Amino acid sequence: MRNRFAFQPRYFLFWLVYFVVTKAAFLLYHAAKTAALPAGSVARIFGYGLRLDASATAYLSVVPFLVFAVGSALPARWFPRRLLSFYSAVLGVVVAFFTVADLELYRTWGFRLDATPLQYLNSPGEMAASAGSAPLLLLTGILAGLLGLGWWLYKKIVGPIPDLPPHFGRARAVLASVLYLALLVVPLRGGLQQIPINQSDVYFSALPFANHAALNVPWNVAQTLLLSDNGPNPYQFMPDSVATRTVQQLYAPASALPDTTRLLRTSRPNVLFIILESFTGKLVASTGGETNVTPNLDSLARTGVCFTNIYAAGDRSQKGLVALLSGYPSQPATSIIKYPRKTEHLPHLCRSLEQVGYKSHYYYGGELAFANMKSYLVAAGYDQFTERADFARSEQNSKWGAHDHVLFDRVLRDLQAQPTPFFVTAFTLSSHEPFEIPIPRKFKGTDETALFRNSVYYTDWALGRFLRSARQQPWWDNTLLVLVADHGHTLPGNDPNESYRKFRIPLVLAGGALRPEARGRVYGQIASQTDIAATLLRQLQLPTTGYVWSHDLLQPLRRPFAFYCFSDGFGMVSPTGVVTFDNVPRKVIKSDTLVTKEQLRQGQAFEQASFEDFLRK
Template sequence: MFKGLLFFIRYFLFWLLFFFIDRLIFLLINSKKIAAVPFSATVATFYHALPLDLSMTAYIVVVPLLSYVYWLLSGRKIIELKWLSVYNKVLIVLFSIISVVNFNIYREWGSKINAKAVGFAISTPNEALASSASSPIALTISMLALLVVLGFIIQQWIVQRKLTFEAVSIWLRLLVVPVLFAGTFLLVRGGLGGSPINQSMAYFSKEQVLNHAAVNTEWNLLRSVLAARKASSNPYLYFSRQQAEKYVKDLYTPAKDSTIHVLKTDRPNVVLFIIESFTADLTKTLGNEEGITPNFDTLINKGVLFSKIYSSGSRTDKGLMATLAGFPTLAAGSVVKWPDKLQKLPGLSQPLFKNGYNTAFFYGGESEFDNYKAFILSHNYQKLVDRNDFKIKGKSPWGQFDEDVFKRQLSDLNKEKQPFFSTTLTLTNHEPYVLPGRPRFGSDDNKAKFKSTAYYTDSCINAFLNTARKQAWYKNTLFVFIADHGHVLPKDRVDVFVPERYHVPLLFYGDVIKEEFRGKKFTNVGSQADVAATVLAQLNIPATEFIWSKNLLNPYTKPFAFFSWDNGMGFMNNKQCVTFDNVGKMVLYNSNPKDKDEATHVLNAAKAYLQTVYQQFIEL
């Protein structure tokens, strides 16, 4: 009987060693982030990782356990375990692939591989491949080979290939069986505590990269996949429903309903550009970067700039919903995964269509990506142009280059009846940062490529406007520019919880703007989700259905912005910014730690905001 138990001990030891190696590689890859961290804290990562590692190993051991129990009760004395070697090798290869994918996802997203990433790869494999093209291929292949080879060698050394049963009574065998099942269950659950095991049990440090390293990659993915199927319970309950809703209501109750009208007319054409990864850091005006967006910086001096705007999230799907639907992010969740709920959200195109606007959406990629098409076609966009509508296919991995999309949009606008609302979602500034011509800043690394594609998109915007100025409709057109989200580049903002990572420009531009407002900068804090209410207010169209969007040109509007990432959130107003990790239950960033009262107020607002918006999502 002891030999049988020794089999499980050795089996657990093997998988714990595998996860140890995986974690060690993760830390080495992210060594720059922990260069200033004490060595003892880094070593502590491996200790705090044990609960989740043991839980994941217990999941793995279920199949060998069932086999073991069968042979234990059957009376066989010697069992060959050749099949177990195959079982382990399959898992080693699978887990190694998951690990190297996780390395690259963490580099780009600042979070571990999750259900969203898997769904992305399954539903849109071509886009997933395009997105991964900027990953370091040699390093990825090397790490994959290393994990697989080491896994095979250690398995050969530790895991038994033959099982020998001692001669013991059937009653003792029957007694051992429930003990084995109970032990496995407790390891899966994480013990006898009132709360089952979760990611926060691995969190121990103020350094997020150490917490993320301690969370078992495969366990995290499994939990994420299971959680993604649930949209019926609110994981962000911090207050009573009444308290949370009161917090939010106070945020959206201006002292007075007023609007600064910056336009000459209340029925201009509206052309909205949602620009891929066009972070404020790219500009000279907001990011102090020279020469990347010279044309956009020129436009700023002639338009109306909202200088303290923050994206709702860090991915395009979240930015699109924030801009067009005025709907904030859900931290770990995304409303685009539920088309039935997606269709219940308002859309900026709807009130414009009802007020006589002709509406169209232009995108150089696949409109089916992340259910964009489901939203567009259910929200009164009369025309949708995507990569499938171009006779000459672009050579970008994503589809058409920005210049092709802008040319098609111009051609269609010249035939369109006014007033019109035309939306463009650009994509050339997306990884792997492929250009149709010579890169302005070279292509030595991703930073140079990113700056080059941003420069290219900036030049395409300039070319579009130069051609548009020759058209009769130009003088009656408001151009609105905003990014879909911020970016880690070009300033290497690797921490997903710093507010600068979400800072994006919002610009109103065009001859339709009154002369006294050209070159004006509004400096109150605002959100990407505020575009809908702000634009509609300029057109004297009610925005009552956009309950999460506020009018930035109402001087009595309370200034604030909410943003979130996987299981984390941030909130800021004109005084302070606080970001918070929902798993570790810890403050990650505080712009003014001396003002504790304001920090508490800001954090409570963030919690109430996420709780309330997620509750609305459930009830859609």
């Protein structure tokens, strides 16, 4: 017969063993990455990860230990056995679900599950669409297996709770159970050291995958949920005054003279701002990518103004929106768009243009509520919105929203009656997972890379179809067309989450409002997605004072650079190369040969200063 007072250590052991099992499931699911690890890495993953597993176990054990202590003071018939079983069953389902969701999330996004996906809960349809390429049957089977294994482990390790022995008084029973409860403090903190455990304590390798595999998913989710959006700044590398001064030096122009390059025939053209979902530079020939995937965009690049070295500020659509329309940098481990009270203080192209008489309209084939985008766009002051509910069901794909050619058709039809000058923003979606397209595939293959490549080709096809009709419209000759991606993509090539190749995107300016002598120009300087706002406003001869993180692309910097964020780290690009940095262990992931310590310091200063600005918003 089991000893009643072994319940608490048995309960702790159950969760610890279960977390080891989930870690093994992660390594098996990503078997190719696991097999590529150096010898001994798998054992170190379990060894280093055990402290965080024990911390998560302790947190999950607090309530049962407390209930057990209270129950020990009650008569046997009132002991809350069912409450303990119910609590454990609910937690088991939650942990198993997090584990399975994390398996596919890591494959797609390159970081372990944290609080990020929770910002999509108000749009479950879009969440499902994002998982459209996931092997749902396999994941369902893994979920069922984890649930069944958890139930079996609970029965074997924990089992039923015996009654209190007749000779054992309740006061002694309460004292014993309270002592076990108090002992949880040690694993909760990860040991007896001064600073409580955090993710960096389980990082041991120069390979990000090995470090990520050592993390505990429930602990990671809870920790990011508890992060404060008002400080203190976790990215403190130097005194704030030094960080501010370093960033100011980054924005120093190469010449004291203002740039006089005029690309436009007029200072008040219509502006048609097209944001292309996931259009990585790897698939755009005009930015050095594959040929024949985006022939229409490449044609525009040859006859318009092409920028070949632009980097996205972040890796999600909501971050790209803020970078493009507000000229505001992305934040690691969070996004300002989650906080409407903060986005209300951001500058916005729509508001800047509204002040000089522009009328605005925002088009998106999906649901604007996704990722809290609508609150940001409403605060920006758009006059009208067109979204998924405004399109017939027959015009939509199975999961995400209206096909891109349908979206362009609506824009084309509406522009016939749109007051001028206008600022119209259209955001495509067909090149988002699950990559469903309504035309025959151009490229062979059914793997995810082939599906993605075909979806980008389709969006480009829809763009070309739109442009052929748009050039015949009376508004075309006085219109500036801005075409840019919201972010890049790991495909093709399955680039690591931090790779600069993942963040390189196309930017093309075209349309009838361009001066003839500006057509065909190519600008190759390194720059950021955030710089587009200031560039556009300068061409329209409008003030840019509120766009402090945005720089005119036509006024070269003394030290050209691009800064981007990925999960909890950053990349800093300059003419000498790229350095990437992981904030958790505070270590460089990769640094090109010619990159200096000064460049790393500049990246740290930019992250510190921009996050401090985010906290103050």
